Amino acid sequence: YIRKNITVAGENAYAIYADGNTFFNNNINLEKGINIISENGTAIKIDGSFKQPTVPNIGISIKDGSTVKGRENAIDFSEAKTALRIDVNGNVHGNIVGNGQEGNKINFAYQGGAQQGLFDGYIISGVEKIDNWGNLSIIAKDKTIFWSGDFNNKKNAILDFKIGNSTNLNTPILLIEGKTVFNTGSKALFSYVGSNINDIVNKDIILIQSNGGMSGTVEVGQNGGNAVSDLSPLLKQTDSWITTTDPVVNGGLQGNQLVVRYGVNYEGGDNFVNIAKQGGISEQRLQAASYIVNYALSEYNKTQSVQNGELLALLTSAGNSNTGADGVNSPGVDNSGNGIARLVEQLTPNAEGSEVRAALRVVDKMRDQANNRSFYLRHQEAATPWNLWAQTLYTHARQDNVTDIFGYQTNAYGINIGMDRRFRDEALFGVAFGYQNSHININGYGNTKDVNSYEAMAYTGWFNERYFINGNVNMGYNKNSSTRNIGSLNGYQGNTKAEADYNSLQMGYQASAGMTFDLDIVKLQPRVEYNYQWLRVEDYVESGSPASLEVDRQSYSVKHLGAGFTAFNTYDLAFGKLTPSLSLMGYRDLDDSEVITETAGLAMDQGKGKGRFTITGDSIGNNIFEATLKSSLALKNNINLDGNVNYYKRAGYNEG
Numbered sequence: 001y002i003r004k005n006i007t008v009a010g011e012n013a014y015a016i017y018a019d020g021n022t023f024f025n026n027n028i029n030l031e032k033g034i035n036i037i038s039e040n041g042t043a044i045k046i047d048g049s050f051k052q053p054t055v056p057n058i059g060i061s062i063k064d065g066s067t068v069k070g071r072e073n074a075i076d077f078s079e080a081k082t083a084l085r086i087d088v089n090g091n092v093h094g095n096i097v098g099n100g101q102e103g104n105k106i107n108f109a110y111q112g113g114a115q116q117g118l119f120d121g122y123i124i125s126g127v128e129k130i131d132n133w134g135n136l137s138i139i140a141k142d143k144t145i146f147w148s149g150d151f152n153n154k155k156n157a158i159l160d161f162k163i164g165n166s167t168n169l170n171t172p173i174l175l176i177e178g179k180t181v182f183n184t185g186s187k188a189l190f191s192y193v194g195s196n197i198n199d200i201v202n203k204d205i206i207l208i209q210s211n212g213g214m215s216g217t218v219e220v221g222q223n224g225g226n227a228v229s230d231l232s233p234l235l236k237q238t239d240s241w242i243t244t245t246d247p248v249v250n251g252g253l254q255g256n257q258l259v260v261r262y263g264v265n266y267e268g269g270d271n272f273v274n275i276a277k278q279g280g281i282s283e284q285r286l287q288a289a290s291y292i293v294n295y296a297l298s299e300y301n302k303t304q305s306v307q308n309g310e311l312l313a314l315l316t317s318a319g320n321s322n323t324g325a326d327g328v329n330s331p332g333v334d335n336s337g338n339g340i341a342r343l344v345e346q347l348t349p350n351a352e353g354s355e356v357r358a359a360l361r362v363v364d365k366m367r368d369q370a371n372n373r374s375f376y377l378r379h380q381e382a383a384t385p386w387n388l389w390a391q392t393l394y395t396h397a398r399q400d401n402v403t404d405i406f407g408y409q410t411n412a413y414g415i416n417i418g419m420d421r422r423f424r425d426e427a428l429f430g431v432a433f434g435y436q437n438s439h440i441n442i443n444g445y446g447n448t449k450d451v452n453s454y455e456a457m458a459y460t461g462w463f464n465e466r467y468f469i470n471g472n473v474n475m476g477y478n479k480n481s482s483t484r485n486i487g488s489l490n491g492y493q494g495n496t497k498a499e500a501d502y503n504s505l506q507m508g509y510q511a512s513a514g515m516t517f518d519l520d521i522v523k524l525q526p527r528v529e530y531n532y533q534w535l536r537v538e539d540y541v542e543s544g545s546p547a548s549l550e551v552d553r554q555s556y557s558v559k560h561l562g563a564g565f566t567a568f569n570t571y572d573l574a575f576g577k578l579t580p581s582l583s584l585m586g587y588r589d590l591d592d593s594e595v596i597t598e599t600a601g602l603a604m605d606q607g608k609g610k611g612r613f614t615i616t617g618d619s620i621g622n623n624i625f626e627a628t629l630k631s632s633l634a635l636k637n638n639i640n641l642d643g644n645v646n647y648y649k650r651a652g653y654n655e656g
């Protein structure tokens with residue numbers, strides 16, 4: 001009795017080996033769902049003998065869902081001295097090679113009665129009898145599977161063929177050298193787990209060819225339950241969101257072949273949407289889901305094109321009700337999981353606006369630096385020639401989930417450089433250029449965005465001992481890359497990534513005014529600001545996933561009125577002047593009707609009157625609070641060193 005896992009990795013190593021001198025009085029029993037695995041060889045090699053005769057024969061008993069797996073051969077008893085019997089209530093991954101002796105037998109899906117079994121190999125040879133007692137799953141291959149001997153499908157026993165992308169449907173899936181008998185109540189099912197349903201629609205698929213002839217009756221259909229392996233709910237006859245208007249399956253025994261033909265016309269879009277609604281999906285995403293699923297059904301029924309077949313397979317990969325991958329931090333779906341609801345979240349745009357916020361923050365950082373330079377130039381002792389400056393930036397930010405919109409995390413690195421000077425001790429002018437890279441991880445399904453921002457700014461100001469006025473204008477260009485994961489959690493075998501590269505442009509200005517109060521121990525500068533920024537995200541088309549989207553151009557404008565103060569003082573040191581400061585600012589959003597908006601349709605939907613849906617997110621602007629602690633050290637050799645730490649809050653967005 002073997003009750004612990006055995007895994008070996010050596011070249012041609014056996015997990016279990018019985019040499020020619022070994023003699024068995026009883027079965028080799030693999031119990032309690034263990035794994036016997038040889039990664040680079042044969043899992044079980046038997047060269048010895050089993051007690052003869054016994055009733056029934058003894059040999060290897062794979063019990064309780066145990067697994068035997070080899071690189072090529074799972075079980076090799078080609079050099080055994082006697083016949084043996086193999087009972088399988090579990091999984092066999094690899095070939096079974098026998099010695100051809102009379103009395104060799106395999107009982108699939110058997111452990112004292114009908115059970116479950118899986119065969120995932122190319123060959124069973126040297127065995128004269130193969131029986132299926134219960135539910136036997138056979139993994140279809142890229143070439144025909146060969147079984148020697150005779151095959152007997154017992155009363156009420158089920159064969160389930162798993163057909164995937166690599167299956168060769170131009171030849172029989174299983175070739176039996178001997179005769180095949182289907183007893184009363186036999187069923188032959190198939191489950192499609194590939195990415196393109198067109199591989200099987202309206203095609204004659206030879207499930208079994210038996211060179212010794214076939215007899216009996218067998219019911220042909222699709223698997224309606226999950227036996228051993230996962231299966232595609234697209235091919236379930238019952239308990240599925242998808243329904244058919246035509247007979248789904250026909251076929252049966254044709255001479256020495258068991259043939260199935262799958263002809264289908266699909267419907268059930270309302271079922272899909274209703275299940276998503278039960279999972280907590282918002283109305284705007286339900287409208288998007290309705291458009292996507294009904295387009296897929298309609299176009300597939302009309303054209304049966306490859307791309308529509310892939311889309312339909314993706315839509316069915318989520319399951320058929322409240323089943324699905326768990327553990328996703330979803331703002332709209334209960335963590336207990338709803339496969340279709342989660343898929344709808346993946347199909348529809350995130351609308352979190354992270355690339356828009358990243359672009360706006362580049363401008364905010366440059367405006368902040370322009371105000372820093374204005375502060376510095378106003379407090380120089382005399383006008384000087386042009387000053388050169390550079391600033392490096394690092395930012396980490398988090399946006400919380402909002403209703404049905406995912407939040408995200410941003411890490412950004414950048415640099416600003418510029419030059420400026422003071423004129424006649426009452427005016428200033430400068431120019432600046434900036435670059436920032438923002439990497440964004442969106443909560444939920446591993447979606448990401450990368451933003452490379454390039455910004456130019458000119459700034460100016462007028463001042464005297466009491467008052468100051470500042471202004472700046474900017475123009476920027478952003479290169480955005482996005483990746484959405486669609487269907488990967490559902491086991492979908494097709495392309496699960498929708499990727500796009502697109503650009504955005506922005507321009508805007510800022511005007512501010514303030515005054516200085518000298519309170520001896522500290523100087524106080526209250527100020528007011530008005531900020532305006534216009535940004536346009538260009539239209540783009542995703543590629544990769546069959547659910548890739550074409551997203552329309554969208555423009556935004558952001559208006560803020562701000563007020564706050566800076567408290568500072570300057571201290572003379574032996575090597576220069578130190579000016580620490582604290583700034584507190586609050587900004588009021590003057591147009592909270594401006595919200596993140598993504599209007600899109602399927603990339604494959606290019607016909608006249610192509611469909612569109614809209615997903616909206618959080619407000620673009622929001623009210624803002626910002627606190628900045630700065631320190632500036634002006635050295636006597638005209639070198640100025642600055643540093644600051646910053647906290648920035650915009651509704652559920654927090655940055656430091």
